[in-house]
Amino acid sequence: MKHTHISILLFFAVGLVVSANNGSVALAHPVKDIIIDGDFGDWPDTALQYPLSHYNTSFKSEGKLDLAAYFRIGYNLTERALYVAVEVTDNHFVQNPGDSRWWVHDMQVLYLEPRHSKEPVGVLALEATTYYSKIVEQNLNWDPYVKNAGWNMVECEVIRVDNRTRYEWKIILGDHITPGRTLGFDYTVFDKDATEGYPDTLGWGRNNGIKHECSQCLGDVLLVPSEAQLATLSGKVDVDQKFVESATLRLESSTVIENHLDVTLDSAGTFRQKLLPGSYRLLQPDRLFWEDPLHLYRLKAVGQETVTLRKSGSSHLELPRMTKLVPRAELIPKKGLLHEPNATTTQTIDNFVKAYMNHDVVPGVSLMVIREGKPWYYKTYGVQNRVTGEPITENTLFEGASMTKPIFAYVVNLMVERNQLDLQRPLHEYLAFPELEEYPDYKKMTAYNVLSHKSGMPNWGRTLLREPGTAYGYSGEAFEYLKRVIEEITSRDIEDIIREELIKPQNIGRMEFKRSPALRQVFSRGHTDGTPSIRAVPEEPKVAYSLHTEARAYTDFALTLLERRGLKAETYNRMMRIHSPFPENRRETDHPKEGMGLGIAISESKFGKMFYHSGNSGDFKCLFRMYEDLNMGFVVFTNSNTGNFLADDLALLLVEGKKK
Incomplete structure (x- = not known):
């Protein structure tokens, strides 16, 4: 029998108590005399077993028999401790001692939110394998409660018996262990069967992938008092079938x-x-x-009901519809505002932005409107972090995601212009890509293929899906390969090249491309449905996505392109025409012609030629559009996964007007 001991210690501060809400509920009864040793024989026979049933797979496994899990949960009032026992059945147990990356082995994460707040707060995510343990992304967390947690009040034992792995936990929670109250709790098992890619996951509640940064994605645990006689509440809620998926009912003790x-x-x-x-x-x-x-709806509470439950009794309720659909306000005019602005135009823009922020829960925005080829109206809105409330300022930087790519493309086109790089020469002749050697066609890939998104590679993943040059296929991975080629040719860091060849000569505002103490002081948090994220900024520049900037600085770059500065006319003509038409499932506009130039998107419509690019990192959405023939456009950054609706509709508000 393999037996590994892990001692885990945590300090939990006392905080507010309210609710988590993914819809899963467990009952924790009092327990005593439990030894944390991985042997569940000292757990009472009456302890309920809760199966982990929310399965998410990236790679084909052997099926349910290869991965199954359950947990038991209890508490000890004298010790002020929560006890958890988990058993995982898995025929393939993968471990990589010395490697703490979460995706390279089997492991588990226990999620706790003892304060149980109705508002988003930090989550204590306790990750454990047979050879290490840690609090997930603790140093990145925005909540002091999590950042200040220590390792002195949790104990965990992990043992492997035949095809089963047992995790047994004791967690001291102080006054949070009070009979009759609830805690935020969840559990996810990560199963690494495939040699490549990410593990499959099996969780108790929904939302396996984001529980470590979303307190409202956890389930609930009720601490049942000793000798309590429980009642049963059942019923039916009138729910619109369109919105019944993931619907829950909140029960609040009076x-x-x-x-x-x-x-x-x-x-x-x-x-x-x-x-x-x-x-x-x-x-x-x-x-x-x-x-x-493409379709987001806002549902608002419209009332509540009350019920009184008696000991060992039961009640059944037929409840009316308790939410209503709140549509976005109809604020888009027949004609874009920038064609004939007046004294109220900027206020109309403000009202529009604030209405979308409120409806779609977008915490912060940085916006620049461009007219007659010049910055015309600039403003920031909202907060960097929806929970802590720091305001967005002119110095706040947003993640630009794929809006990094046109900046890199400018530098690549400059190198082509200087004969430092041949657009049509196979990249492997400059620098090999060892992981692609098994695909002979990869040696046909050129810088032209990469910039026009016909590299044959997936967006992410070091494989080849098709012969380079044969079809459109968006790929950030290919951009990173081209970056390595550029660094090989020049013997320079790509960030230095961008600063020396673009940012400094064109007098462009602040742009950051990698993690630094200075960036940490000014960057906004991203948000997922209103909850602040805790993702890390890359340690090295990533030309496919790592830009951090704001609307004024990116406008400097957009106007560089509009005014055709820094590159020769023939270079701009090649860069700014469609080389790879978008397939229908990739189109971002309804313009008759739309596709990829060399590192930047191009479209043609009744408004003339437009160049643009969007950015989407999940918790940040951003967009810039320059209507070249009209000499107008905009740059917008948002710190939310819901910001794309504001960004897209700004094009209608400012230029294109309401669609028929």
Whole structure:
């Protein structure tokens, strides 16, 4: 029997107590005399087993028999401790001692939010394998509660028995261990069966991928008092079938403010849950609902009901519809505002931005409007972090994501102009790509293929999907390969090249491309449905996505392109024409002609020629559009996954007007 001991210690500060809400609920009963040794024989036979049933796979595994898991949970009031026992059945147990990267081995993460706040707060994500343990991304967390956690109040034992792995936990939570209250809790198992790619995941509640940064993505644990006689509440909520997926019902105790939890509604809107006796308020909280990546809906609470439960009793309720759809305001004019601006135009722009921010929960925006080829209206809005409330200022930097690519493309086209790089010469003749050697066609890939997004590579992944030059296929990975080629040719760091060849000579404002203490002081947090993110900035420049900047600085670059500065006319003519038409599923506009130039998108319509690029890192959305023939456009950065609706509709507000 393989037996590994891990001692994990944590300090938990006392905080506010409210609710988490992915709809999964567990009951924790009192336990005693449990030794943390991986042997579950000292757990009471009455302890409920909760299966982990939310499965997400990236690679084909052997099926359910290869991965199954359950947990038990209890608490000890004398010790003020939460106990958790998890058993994972997995025929292939992968470990890589000495490597703490989460995607290279089997491991698990226990998620805790003892304060159980209704508002987003930090999550203590405890990651453990047989040979290491840590708090996930603790140094990046924005919540002092998590950042200041220590390793002195948690104990964990991990053992492997045949095809089963057991994780047993004891976590001291102080006053948070109070009978009758609730905690935020969840659990995810990571199963590394494939030799490449990311592990499969098996979680208790929904949202396996983002629980470590989303307190409202956790389930709920009710600490059941000793000798308590539970009641049963069941019922049905009138729910619009369009929005029933992921719908929950919140149950808030009227007498114990620390007791509230969310239960899942099935496709018919029904629910059933055991609760402590007492009076409860029933409501459905405000939420955002994604029908698909292009359709976001705002649902707002419109009322609540109450119910009183008696010991060992049961109640059944038929509840009315408790949310309503809140549409975006119709604010787009028939004709774009920039064609004939007046004294109220800037106020109209402000009202538009604020309305979209409010409806779509976009915390912060940096916007520049360009007219007659010059900066015309600039403003910042909102906050860097929706929870802590630091305001967006003129110095706040946003992640630019793929809007990094046109900046790199400018430098590449400059090198071609200087005969330092041949657009049509195979890149492997400059620098080999060892991981692609198994694909002979990769040796046909050129800088032209990369800039026009016909490299044959996927967006990310060191493989070849098709022969280079044969079809459009967006690829950040190919841009990173071209970066390495440029650095090989010049013997210079790509950031130095960008600064010396573009930023300094064209007097462009602040742009950062890698992690630094200075950047950390001024960069905004990204947000996912209103929750601040904790992702790291890359340690080295990534020409496909690592730009951090704001609207004024990026406008400096956009006007460099508009005015055709820094490059020869023939270079601009080649760069700014369509080389790779977009397929229907990649189009970003309804313009008749649209496709990729050399590192920048191009379209043609009744508004003339437009060059543009968007950026999407998940928790940041940004866009710049320059209507070349009209000499107008805009640059906008948002710190939210929902910011694309504002960005896209700014084009209608400012230039194109309302669609028929």
